Amino acid sequence: MAAHAEPGYGSAAGLTADEPLSVRSENGLAGKYAMASFISTIEVEDYEKWRAMFDSMSELRREHGLSGEHVYQDVTNPNSLTVVIDGDLSGLQAYAQSPSLRDAMAQAGVVGPPRITPVNDVT
Secondary structure (H helix, E strand, O other): OOEEEOOOOOOOOOOOOOOOOOEEEOOOOHHHOOOEEEEEEEEEOOHHHHHHHHHHOHHHHHHOOOEEEEEEEOOOOOOEEEEEEEEOHHHHHHHHOOHHHHHHHHHHOEEEEEEEEEEOOOO
């Protein structure tokens, strides 16, 4: 089950302040699960700048029912990140479409569109 966040490509960072992120399920099964984890892979211009933005958005994530954030850096490129957040698809969609998030990502130097994949723990 794959979903993608797809902003426009109007700025050098791949994000513009006036284009919302969207999350869609490719096979229609994402809404079947009440809770899931969302794995987002992104490239950023500067990790420290991005991290400050990410931390400042914690209240917005909580307002949308998202929790359990984990951030991983690629061992060879500290600006290549994988972010895992727990929640439900509707909460993720509302968060991804938030103008506050869209603006923060553009200002934080996110390069290109993030790829968001919802997954379920089957262990």
